[in-house]
Amino acid sequence: MEPTLLTSDRTGLSQMHESRRLALVGGWVLLFLVLGLLWSLRSLFEPWWWMRFVAFAIFFGFKLLTLLHLDATSRQRLSPSRLAAYFFLWPGLCPGVFVGQTLLSGARQERLAHSQQCLAHSLHSRSLWANGCLQLVVGAIAIWAAPRWLPANSPTWLRAWTGMVGFSLLVHFGLFDLLAAFWRTMGIPVEKLFSNPWRSVSLTDFWSNRWNRSFSEFCRSLVFWPLARHWGSRWASFAVFAFSGFVHEMMISAPARGGYGGPMIYFVVNGLAVQIETLSGWRKLAQRLPVLGRIWAMTVVLVPLPLLFHGPFQTRVVLPFWTAIGAVAEPVNS
Secondary structure, three states: OOHHHHHHHHHHHHHHHHHHHHHHHHHHHHHHHHHHHHHHOHHHOOHHHHHHHHHHHHHHHHHHHHHHHOOHHHHHHOOHHHHHHHHHOOOOOOHHHHOOOOOOOHHHHHHHHHHHHHHHOOOOOHHHHHHHHHHHHHHHHHHHHHHHHOOOOOOHHHHHHHHHHHHHHHHHHHHHHHHHHHHHHOOOOOOOOOOOHHHOOOHHHHHHHHOOHHHHHHHHHHHHHHHHHHHOHHHHHHHHHHHHHHHHHHHHHHHHOOOOOHHHHHHHHHHHHHHHHOOHHHHHHHHHOHHHHHHHHHHHHHOOHHHHOOHHHHHHHHHHHHHHOOOOOOOOOO
């Protein structure tokens, strides 16, 4: 190939990368402008309504960013129907599976390709449908029936946590599993978004591979790798947890107008604990005693949870929402 052609190709690639980088910067700016606008309108809405506006803004903002992150060829292959399906009918944040490609590369992409081959043999499996339906029913019972079985003088935190656990079962493990089963039957090899988190063998395994995998994939592609090129993997990993803390502050503390700092501390603690797992001494100990890794992961995740879902969020957002949907009929004492 002529040197001039090589130079032309490299220039073209450089321009495409720069164009995509600018588009991503614009996407991030747009997202923060929308959040700023919602913040200015916060007093006009009930806290739980405002929280949902923020959640939708963040969710669809992330969707837009993942689409901007795709290369031009992949975006062209994303038909209007598949684009709508990804944007509105799937909670995941990896548009690559809807175009037959993925945002990932290297060893991670190889592992995902292998997992997709495995999924191809179980696209019509009934287990995902059955599990989704079961979790949907259990979650509905926890939200609408269990609070009515509690004593009238039950503390606020018990009613709030009963509903929050029910919501997670209903949505994260019920509805999302049913959506995954549906898209698999349609030939789209989407991943189960919440994959048996109680089986985590480490804290890294919990946050990277099992809990909210769509968010972890998003952060890996659009937060971790861009920062790792400049800061190194250790600081980039910690930045991901800080970013998660910010997102949860916006969705939990901001609508509750209280409890600020709790969600950030929760994720900073988990980020520091993940750094501990990178120490060679810890890895050797965990390999020798696998049960220790499970206990460690669940302890770090569960014990500081009151920092994440703090009192103001329970009383000003969660319980009013349960009352609005008929799950809690009367106020209770804390």
